[in-house]
C-alpha cells in the first residue's frame with residue numbers, strides 16, 4: 159500500500175476520516191506519518207489513538223521555512239512517504255517540499271474554489287450569502303489554494319441555516335470525499 163503523510167494543524171476530523179476509511183478497507187493506503195505545526199493540536203490525540211508516527215514542530219524553533227521543511231522532508235523520507243495529504247494544515251507549502259513531492263501534494267478546502275480561498279472559507283461563504291458552497295480537493299502549488307482542481311462537491315446553503323450548520327454539512331462531505339479521492343489518485 160502507498161504510504162502517505164497527513165499534515166494537520168487542528169482538530170483532525172479529516173485525519174480521522176482517512177484512518178477510518180483505511181480500517182474499513184475503503185482506502186488502501188498507510189498513513190506512515192502525521193505532521194503537525196501545532197504541539198497542542200487535537201489531531202495529536204487522535205494520532206496517538208491510531209498509533210500513527212508523528213513529526214511535530216514549531217516554526218519559531220527554526221530560522222526559516224526552508225529549514226523546518228528540510229526537517230519535515232527528512233522525516234518523510236525516513237518513513238518512505240510517497241504522498242502528502244494536507245488536512246487543515248494552515249500554512250503555505252514552500253519550495254523544499256514542493257520540489258521533492260511535485261504533483262504528489264493535495265489539499266482539501268471548504269469552499270468551491272476559486273471562490274473563498276484562504277482563512278475561514280466557511281464564514282466567508284456564509285457572510286457572502288451564497289446559496290451554494292462546497293468542498294474542493296486540489297493539487298498544491300506555491301499559491302494559496304490555487305493548484306489544479308481534482309474533485310469538488312457542492313453543499314446547498316438553505317434558508318435558516320446557521321454558520322455552524324454549514325460547517326457541519328461541509329465537514330460531512332469532506333469526510334467522505336477526501337478518502338474516496340485519495341484512493342482514486344493513488345491507484
Ligand code: GAR
Nearest residue numbers: 168169170171172245246266267268
Ligand atoms: C477542514 O474543513 C479543511 O477543509 C480546512 O480546515 C478544516 C480542518 O478540519 N482547511 C482549510 O481551510 C485550508 N485552507 P479538521 O482538522 O477537523 O480536519
